[in-house]
Amino acid sequence: MAETHRVPLAEVTPAIALGPLDGRYHHAVAPLVDHLSEAALNRDRVHVEVEWLIHLTSQSVLPGAGPLTEDQQAALRKIVTDFDGNAVRELAEIEAVTVHDVKAVEYFIGRRLGGIGIEHLTSMVHFGCTSEDINNLAYAVGVKGAVEQVWLPAARALVEQFAAMAREHRDVPMLSRTHGQPATPTTLGKELAVITHRLNRQLDRIARTEYLGKINGATGTYAAHYTSVPSADWQAVSRSFIEGLGLTWNPLTTQIESHDWQAELYADMARFNRILHNACTDIWSYISIGYFAQIPVEGATGSSTMPHKVNPIRFENAEANLEISNGLLDTLAATLVTSRWQRDLTDSSSQRNIGVAFGHSLLAISNVAKGLDRLSVPADVLAADLDQNWEVLGEAIQMVMRAEAIAGVEGMENPYERLKELTRGHRVDAERMKEFVSGLGLSHDAEARLLALTPGNYNGIAGKLVDHLK
Known part of the structure; x- marks a missing residue:
């Protein structure tokens, strides 16, 4: 077979995704990118580091590091809100040197303190922290x-x-x-x-x-x-x-x-x-x-x-x-x-x-x-499916027979067994079920209830139970 030369797809621009979430299904999951992507993690690291610096100064924890002005705090927070593709690339460049993602974030913030007029606080970035404190x-x-x-x-x-x-x-x-x-x-x-x-x-x-x-x-x-x-x-x-x-x-x-x-x-x-x-x-x-x-x-x-x-x-x-x-x-x-x-x-x-x-x-x-x-x-x-399955009324009939027996009505012996004989392995239509009910000798009220029963209305309070939804 002749050797096949193919274009390396990994080199195609824009990049081709390896996984379906970043390719075929990107539109369905895109909102998660702002929270759980690598870029979002780095932005959140910057957010934590910035807020830690503001917190330490606002609490006057370190002697000589008084509270920042409102403009300085706003400028620090702007590092987070302005975090974009350029910031992602800059962080990647720093990390290529540090070979440490959180240290890269520390240096990334430190680069910007001079422009805010607080370069003297560079040593306060990441103060007292291990990487996992930020992560x-x-x-x-x-x-x-x-x-x-x-x-x-x-x-x-x-x-x-x-x-x-x-x-x-x-x-x-x-x-x-x-x-x-x-x-x-x-x-x-x-x-x-x-x-x-x-x-x-x-x-x-x-x-x-x-x-x-x-x-x-x-x-x-x-x-x-x-x-x-x-x-x-x-x-x-x-x-x-x-x-x-x-x-x-x-x-x-x-x-x-x-x-x-x-x-x-x-x-x-x-x-x-x-x-x-x-x-x-x-x-x-x-x-x-x-x-x-x-x-x-x-x-x-x-x-x-x-x-x-x-x-x-x-x-x-x-x-x-x-x-x-x-x-x-x-x-x-x-x-x-x-x-x-x-x-x-x-x-x-x-x-x-x-x-x-x-x-x-x-x-x-x-x-x-x-x-x-x-x-x-x-x-x-x-x-139609219900109407093909009249045998499901067997449960209702045998339970009524049990209740009748307790009430003293004669002839209600072995209700389960009698319904099993009638229904198991057999299709029972409406006529046969009504005939069976009519021959049981039930009390008038019990017989009337069962004769009015169909597979379509034998569902208890099923509809009412929907009211339990909040």
């Missing part, structure tokens, strides 16, 4: 922003879609299937409400997440702080600074903040993902039996060879992305709670994948939302 806070700020401003609003909007569908279809009768077999009927709205309720519980847990942070030195002892400025209340300085960032102060750490809060958050997100995955597989199955119909998209192709098909691709895509997201979330939750002695760097590599885990979950949420928008409910299909 843990930058990650906390980034993850908090990603959850509260991007992921959680998208997830809540999706759950509200489920809730709206539950309310709309609260009274649409539907055959249940336990173990895949016809079972006591329900309503479509009630089943959608179950999904909604489950997802909402996880979102409530996620909304209550504590984002912990620490700034206490190389091994969490404030040793350098108290040695250099013994008069300061460094715990109070640390706590007020971290709480000022909108985080929760962790008073007891090694060199790293222990990341337990991250593990808790990712476990909750993974549980949300799993419940949503369960919803996707159920909806896919309901589509396959006609309980949901998919509204075709004008001009779209369902199958490359079978023109009649409209494939449930949104839900299948979501399943795959939820599984990938959970693979990463589970790994992060398991890995981040462990650190050898006072510090190892496994967390550093692991945390660089947080954005990928969030991205696949956000992409799945987007796909499910689009999939739900293209569903309709053919109530006649659901009704």
